Amino acid sequence: MKLNEKRIEQRLSKLSEFTIPGSPWTRRAFTEPYARARDWLEHEMTIAGLTTRIDHGGNLIGTLPGTNHALGSLASGSHIDTVVDGGRYDGILGVVAALETAQSMKENNYQPHHNIEVIDFLSEEPSDYGISCIGSRAMSGNLSSDHLQYTNASGEKLHEAIRRAGGTPEKIQNACRSKNELAGFVELHIEQGRVLESNTKKIGVVTNIVGIKRFEMIITGRSDHSGTTPMNLRQDALVGASKIIERVNTQAKEYQTTNGYLVATIGAIHVRPNAVNAVPGEVRLTLEVRSDKQDWLDHFPEQLITFATKACETERLQIKSRQLSYMHLTDCADLVIQTITRSANTLDLSSMTMPSGAGHDSVFMAQLCPTGMLFIPCLDGRSHCPEESITMEDAINGANVLAQSILSLDQRVEK
Amino acid sequence: MKLNEKRIEQRLSKLSEFTIPGSPWTRRAFTEPYARARDWLEHEMTIAGLTTRIDHGGNLIGTLPGTNHALGSLASGSHIDTVVDGGRYDGILGVVAALETAQSMKENNYQPHHNIEVIDFLSEEPSDYGISCIGSRAMSGNLSSDHLQYTNASGEKLHEAIRRAGGTPEKIQNACRSKNELAGFVELHIEQGRVLESNTKKIGVVTNIVGIKRFEMIITGRSDHSGTTPMNLRQDALVGASKIIERVNTQAKEYQTTNGYLVATIGAIHVRPNAVNAVPGEVRLTLEVRSDKQDWLDHFPEQLITFATKACETERLQIKSRQLSYMHLTDCADLVIQTITRSANTLDLSSMTMPSGAGHDSVFMAQLCPTGMLFIPCLDGRSHCPEESITMEDAINGANVLAQSILSLDQRVEK
Numbered sequence: 001m002k003l004n005e006k007r008i009e010q011r012l013s014k015l016s017e018f019t020i021p022g023s024p025w026t027r028r029a030f031t032e033p034y035a036r037a038r039d040w041l042e043h044e045m046t047i048a049g050l051t052t053r054i055d056h057g058g059n060l061i062g063t064l065p066g067t068n069h070a071l072g073s074l075a076s077g078s079h080i081d082t083v084v085d086g087g088r089y090d091g092i093l094g095v096v097a098a099l100e101t102a103q104s105m106k107e108n109n110y111q112p113h114h115n116i117e118v119i120d121f122l123s124e125e126p127s128d129y130g131i132s133c134i135g136s137r138a139m140s141g142n143l144s145s146d147h148l149q150y151t152n153a154s155g156e157k158l159h160e161a162i163r164r165a166g167g168t169p170e171k172i173q174n175a176c177r178s179k180n181e182l183a184g185f186v187e188l189h190i191e192q193g194r195v196l197e198s199n200t201k202k203i204g205v206v207t208n209i210v211g212i213k214r215f216e217m218i219i220t221g222r223s224d225h226s227g228t229t230p231m232n233l234r235q236d237a238l239v240g241a242s243k244i245i246e247r248v249n250t251q252a253k254e255y256q257t258t259n260g261y262l263v264a265t266i267g268a269i270h271v272r273p274n275a276v277n278a279v280p281g282e283v284r285l286t287l288e289v290r291s292d293k294q295d296w297l298d299h300f301p302e303q304l305i306t307f308a309t310k311a312c313e314t315e316r317l318q319i320k321s322r323q324l325s326y327m328h329l330t331d332c333a334d335l336v337i338q339t340i341t342r343s344a345n346t347l348d349l350s351s352m353t354m355p356s357g358a359g360h361d362s363v364f365m366a367q368l369c370p371t372g373m374l375f376i377p378c379l380d381g382r383s384h385c386p387e388e389s390i391t392m393e394d395a396i397n398g399a400n401v402l403a404q405s406i407l408s409l410d411q412r413v414e415k
Numbered sequence: 416m417k418l419n420e421k422r423i424e425q426r427l428s429k430l431s432e433f434t435i436p437g438s439p440w441t442r443r444a445f446t447e448p449y450a451r452a453r454d455w456l457e458h459e460m461t462i463a464g465l466t467t468r469i470d471h472g473g474n475l476i477g478t479l480p481g482t483n484h485a486l487g488s489l490a491s492g493s494h495i496d497t498v499v500d501g502g503r504y505d506g507i508l509g510v511v512a513a514l515e516t517a518q519s520m521k522e523n524n525y526q527p528h529h530n531i532e533v534i535d536f537l538s539e540e541p542s543d544y545g546i547s548c549i550g551s552r553a554m555s556g557n558l559s560s561d562h563l564q565y566t567n568a569s570g571e572k573l574h575e576a577i578r579r580a581g582g583t584p585e586k587i588q589n590a591c592r593s594k595n596e597l598a599g600f601v602e603l604h605i606e607q608g609r610v611l612e613s614n615t616k617k618i619g620v621v622t623n624i625v626g627i628k629r630f631e632m633i634i635t636g637r638s639d640h641s642g643t644t645p646m647n648l649r650q651d652a653l654v655g656a657s658k659i660i661e662r663v664n665t666q667a668k669e670y671q672t673t674n675g676y677l678v679a680t681i682g683a684i685h686v687r688p689n690a691v692n693a694v695p696g697e698v699r700l701t702l703e704v705r706s707d708k709q710d711w712l713d714h715f716p717e718q719l720i721t722f723a724t725k726a727c728e729t730e731r732l733q734i735k736s737r738q739l740s741y742m743h744l745t746d747c748a749d750l751v752i753q754t755i756t757r758s759a760n761t762l763d764l765s766s767m768t769m770p771s772g773a774g775h776d777s778v779f780m781a782q783l784c785p786t787g788m789l790f791i792p793c794l795d796g797r798s799h800c801p802e803e804s805i806t807m808e809d810a811i812n813g814a815n816v817l818a819q820s821i822l823s824l825d826q827r828v829e830k
Contacts, residue, residue: 193643210642214691225798226680227625227705227772228608231668233796238681239664242657249654253646265641266653268689276629276682276701276739286691290642324691357642381648383640 003104003403005396011044011096012395015080016088024386025088029081029123029134030161037080038165041095041120048103050118057138057175058122058167064102066114066410072183072369074112074409076101076402077119079135079361083126087190087388089378089395094188095120097399101406112410114183121361122165128152129161136361138167140368141176148172182369184409186336187362188402189373190390194381195354202397203344203351204375205337209363210261210290210355211297211329217244217308220318223273223281238271238280240317244308248287251304255296261355262291264300286324292355294329330363336372336405343404344374349397374401418519418818420811426459426511427810430495431503439801440503444496444538444549445576452495453580456510456535463518465533472553472590473537473582479517481529481825487598487784489527489824491516491817492534494550494776498541502605502803504793504810509603510535512814516821527825529598536776537580543567544576551776553582555783556591563587597784599824601751602777603817604788605805609796610769617812618759618766619790620752624778625676625705625770626712626744632659632723635733638688638696653686653695655732659723663702666719670711676770677706679715701739707770709744745778751787751820758819759789764812789816 018037020026027033038060045052050062063073078094098118105112122135129150137143148159148169159169167175191197196204221235245266252264265288272282287304291297305321312319337353344351356362356373365371376398379389433452435441442448453475460467465477478488493509513533520527537550544565552558563574563584574584582590606612611619636650660681667679680703687697702719706712720736727734752768759766771777771788780786791813794804 191643192640193645194648195643195645198648212642224796225607225773226678226682226703227627227774228606228610228798229678229772229796230608230610230676231664231671231678233609233613236664236680238660238684242660245653245657246661249646249651256646261645263641263644263646265651265692265694267641267691267693267695269653269684269686271684274683276703277680278682279680280682288641288691357644358640359642381639381644383643385638 001104001108001110001403001407003100003396003399008096008100008396008399009392012089012092015041015092015096023085025082025086026084027080027082028084029125029127030165034081038120041080045099045118048099049106050102054166055139055175056168056171057135057143058162058165059135059139060120062099062102062118064106064112064116066112066116068113069115071114071413072181073115073117074183074406075117075119075185076187076406077121078187078189079121079124081123081125083384085386087383087385089190089388089390090192090383091124093190093395093398097188097402100399101403104403113413114410116406122167124361129158131158132359133361133364134162136364138172138175139177140364142364143172177368179368184336184369185362185365185371186402186405187360187373188398189360189375190378190383191375192358192378192381192383196375196377197381199352201352202349202376202394203401204354205340205344205351206332206356206373206375207337207353208292208332208355209330209360210292210357211294212327212359213289213297213301214324215287215301215321216324217285217287218320219283219285219312221281222279224279226277226279229279234279235316236279237283237317240312240315241269241283241285243311244285247307248304251300255300260291260293260296261357262289262296262300263357264289290357292329297329327359327363330366332366332372333370335370339405339408340372340374340401343401343408346404347400349401374398416519416523416525416818416822418515418811418814423511423515423811423814424807427504427507430456430507430511438500440497440501441499442495442497443499444540444542445580449496453535456495460514460533463514464521465517469581470554470590471583471586472550472558473577473580474550474554475535477514477517477533479521479527479531481527481531483528484530486529486828487596488530488532489598489821490532490534490600491602491821492536493602493604494536494539496538496540498799500801502798502800504605504803504805505607505798506539508605508810508813512603512817515814516818519818528828529825531821537582539776544573546573547774548776548779549577551779553587553590554592555779557779558587592783594783599751599784600777600780600786601817601820602775602788603813604775604790605793605798606790607773607793607796607798611790611792612796614767616767617764617791617809618816619769620755620759620766621747621771621788621790622752622768623707623747623770624745624775625707625772626709627740627742627774628704628712628716629739630702630716630736631739632700632702633735634698634727636696637694639694641692641694644694649694650731651694652698652732655727655730656684656698656700658726659700662722663719666715670715675706675708675711676772677704677711677715678772679704705772707744712744742774742778745781747781747787748785750785754820754823755787755789755816758816758823761819762815764816789813
């Protein structure tokens with residue numbers, strides 16, 4: 001099945017240009033550029049011959065009907081919202097490629113067995129309402145009535161925002177799809193890292209999406225005058241913090257082997273009083289641990305906190321740690337992993353299996369049906385920034401592997 | 416000579432109560448509570464029998480005339496301004512004790528050889544105009560016409576503020592005293608540290624006031640997605656910074672011997688983007704080094720920056736360092752050091768020599784005349800905070816040693 005490469009390129013270009021003019025690329029969910037982009041996308045779906053709807057959770061869905069509704073739908077898609085000053089291709093590539101797959105089926109007179117659904121999930125990026133993956137949470141029954149009460153900085157509640165996006169928040173439970181409605185989900189995305197690039201591979205076949213644990217550590221010492229407090233009388237919270245920061249780095253490097261993926265980061269630090277002439281009295285750190293191995297995800301922070309407690313004791317500091325959040329590890333379905341790998345081989349594209357270090361809508365879709373993801377390289381691993389870049393060749397490769405994978409999955413019923 | 420202990424206590428209490436009511440103790444220079452405190456103080460000086468004036472630099476000076484004007488003045492004093500949410504005794508103790516000394520001379524019918532000057536220096540603390548020690552800078556010829564153009568957050572210029580405080584900014588050069596006008600300066604202050612307390616001494620005899628060098632270090636790595644960037648591909652600026660923070664601490668402890676005083680502090684840190692899910696791409700640190708030994712003051716930062724450069728190289732980070740400020744090391748006059756030590760002995764008060772880790776108006780007065788300082792203990796070393804506390808016994812001890820020292824210096828001419 002031949003895709004229309006020019007159309008992929010044109011749609012990526014057009015869709016990305018719905019942005020706040022002064023700060024490309026910024027298309028925050030629920031804002032005016034986002035709404036215009038959605039209208040355009042719905043129109044493109046219609047042109048492609050899909051029937052469109054917005055579900056109760058505010059997801060835009062275009063459907064190409066299959067011959068056997070009892071098989072459930074094969075779905076593909078991603079998101080079109082961005083972070084502030086984000087990248088041009090993060091999200092939209094997966095939506096455009098899914099649309100191209102369905103449209104090419106239609107144009108090539110291929111009538112699928114399954115319904116083919118092209119999904120633009122509502123607000124995948126961390127939203128202004130304090131929650132990410134709003135649409136895929138709703139679709140998988142993970143958007144609670146508490147979530148709907150979350151507010152943005154202007155005081156608008158999430159349920160009001162979902163209504164503006166075309167959803168039906170009072171029926172949010174009905175947004176949840178039953179498991180036999182969906183036969184599979186495949187998401188194409190840019191890698192957002194440098195693994196493919198540094199391994200010179202064209203396609204990343206995602207084996208699982210890392211679990212994420214986040215912690216806050218509060219280290220308390222004593223704020224003193226930096227001039228009058230001799231070194232031996234100090235209780236410098238920043239000195240304790242620096243030992244912990246170093247340890248996170250060395251300990252994570254020890255875990256990193258070919259047997260698994262683990263990254264650990266102290267990304268945010270707040271010091272009080274944070275003045276040139278004051279001994280730091282308090283430091284707050286965030287620790288984030290991501291891994292594709294459950295025991296590492298559990299062990300790493302335990303081990304680190306044991307170290308931190310001892311290090312603080314030595315420096316006469318107090319430390320308190322608490323878990324802020326926990327996103328479970330998501331395994332991709334073997335069926336989809338194998339299908340994507342075979343599709344890449346068929347198309348003569350080099351591939352490698354890899355975990356996804358970033359979260360995606362696929363995390364929630366995996367609760368409903370066999371789910372998998374494929375990545376294409378992005379320049380120098382940059383993402384969530386205007387420098388994010390991909391080649392059109394890689395974009396087309398990704399779309400071809402996606403289309404081939406969906407075709408293969410659709411044709412499984414024949415065997 | 417017997418001081419009026421009750422009066423010292425009452426004046427400390429009264430003077431401290433000129434504060435912003437909601438946040439004791441806050442009496443910022445140039446504000447309304449400060450102006451009222453000054454008016455009260457000038458009135459007390461008049462009651463004490465001193466002639467008062469405000470010099471061109473905005474310093475309030477009360478003078479008890481001596482018998483021999485050719486000898487120049489013996490001066491004593493400190494400041495009555497505070498930092499925001501500052502301490503109750505920082506500054507005012509030295510002013511009240513100097514006033515008590517002059518008043519007791521008068522009441523005891525002791526007519527000094529020298530003029531005795533009681534000085535309330537304008538704005539010793541870092542002011543809202545970006546400069547500290549405004550009055551003592553003016554008196555020693557260190558307040559430039561550039562300084563006078565500094566503005567506060569409301570856009571008022573320093574020269575306008577000095578005029579409000581009763582100074583004559585257009586004649587600021589005339590605020591500078593000639594060296595033969597002043598025979599000596601002695602300042603009593605709370606220690607603002609824990610050295611006296613931990614050595615159970617009553618009086619600290621200051622040998623010198625530390626020199627201060629401040630630097631900014633900017634460490635640049637690469638901000639990356641914390642989930643998708645494996646440890647070996649990271650350039651984490653915070654990991655580099657943590658090595659430097661630890662090194663400052665261990666290196667300063669190595670310097671600290673009985674032969675000298677050195678403290679070094681990373682007090683402020685700013686991280687970009689400072690987000691839980693981003694590898695830190697840039698860290699800005701301030702490094703402050705204080706020492707009473709010139710070669711340590713020069714060596715320490717050189718040595719540290721050499722280390723930092725290497726450490727950053729290892730982590731594939733860039734580092735830029737620049738000196739922000741340099742306050743020269745100030746030696747106290749042997750004459751005054753010996754006089755204070757003898758006075759403490761005479762009064763049967765335990766004493767020890769020590770450097771001052773904090774800056775004071777004495778730094779500038781030392782450019783004009785033989786200058787020295789004495790400290791009394793403050794509870795747990797706390798200062799620049801509402802918890803700052805002293806005992807009245809220690810306050811009286813300090814005032815007695817100050818008075819005895821000024822008497823001794825006055826009587827030197829008889830020998």
